[in-house]
Amino acid sequence: MYLEILALAIALLFVLNYTGVLNFNxxxxxxxxxxxxxxxxxxxxxxxxxxxxxxxxxFLFNNRIRNAFFAILLLIFIFITDLTYIKxxxxxxxxxxxxxxxxxxxxxxxxxxxHQIDSMLPHYLKNLEILIQHYTVxxxxxxxxxxxxxxxxxxxxxxxxxxxxxNDTIEPYVNFAKKYPVRDSMRMMRLLYRLSLGRQESKQDxxxxxxxxxxxxxxxxxxxxxxxxxxxxxGKTMQMLIVTGIGxxxxxxxxxxxxxxx
Numbered sequence: 001m002y003l004e005i006l007a008l009a010i011a012l013l014f015v016l017n018y019t020g021v022l023n024f025n026x027x028x029x030x031x032x033x034x035x036x037x038x039x040x041x042x043x044x045x046x047x048x049x050x051x052x053x054x055x056x057x058x059f060l061f062n063n064r065i066r067n068a069f070f071a072i073l074l075l076i077f078i079f080i081t082d083l084t085y086i087k088x089x090x091x092x093x094x095x096x097x098x099x100x101x102x103x104x105x106x107x108x109x110x111x112x113x114x115h116q117i118d119s120m121l122p123h124y125l126k127n128l129e130i131l132i133q134h135y136t137v138x139x140x141x142x143x144x145x146x147x148x149x150x151x152x153x154x155x156x157x158x159x160x161x162x163x164x165x166x167n168d169t170i171e172p173y174v175n176f177a178k179k180y181p182v183r184d185s186m187r188m189m190r191l192l193y194r195l196s197l198g199r200q201e202s203k204q205d206x207x208x209x210x211x212x213x214x215x216x217x218x219x220x221x222x223x224x225x226x227x228x229x230x231x232x233x234x235g236k237t238m239q240m241l242i243v244t245g246i247g248x249x250x251x252x253x254x255x256x257x258x259x260x261x262x
Contacts, residue, residue, distance in 0.1 A: 145157065
């Protein structure tokens with residue numbers, strides 16, 4: 001009986017959405033201002049960390065809202081023959097879990113590739129340092145976009161646009177660091193802002209300090225990468241020892257049993 005109700009619910013939702021009687025996409029777009037309050041602060045960054053500029057974070061977020069509504073309605077249809085407040089609450093919780101699922105998946109992806117993403121910032125900053133030796137910071141930022149990692153290009157464009165619009169405060173740099181909350185991004189953007197304010201005669205000293213900080217970040221990234229390889233090798237060695245130990249124990253037991261049967 002439940003399978004028939006579920007099939008009927010899916011067919012009904014498809015027909016209503018296809019005919020426009022119940023347009024989930026329009027519902028989400030019309031109330032986008034309210035739904036955006038549910039968006040996690042690092043959602044855009046997590047999307048870009050996985051897809052780069054190929055996918056619009058807002059588009060994926062709207063899909064999350066739509067899928068959550070689908071999940072709630074489907075669960076209500078399943079419980080429709082005996083719908084209670086508890087089951088209605090279960091349907092709401094199911095929708096929330098559906099809404100959070102994509103975010104959790106992206107979060108897991110980011111944690112698995114954390115060091116790879118973090119290592120992009122020191123590499124980019126090193127190239128930026130070379131440009132700053134010949135240009136002002138805003139000009140160097142503009143020239144750095146072409147060779148910047150894809151994940152940072154959108155944020156760099158926004159940073160440069162804010163600076164060109166006359167915002168000479170630290171705010172554009174802080175916004176970039178918030179948009180890309182990788183390791184030490186906030187500290188590096190503050191250093192970059194102070195470098196943009198420096199006079200020509202003190203620029204060399206500030207560049208030296210900036211360069212030392214970048215070198216420390218690169219060294220830290222190399223150490224983490226080396227430690228990961230070491231941990232991986234130790235893990236494989238431990239697996240081999242365990243397998244060898246189990247094999248020897250099995251052979252010993254078999255040998256003892258054979259001796260007892262002789």
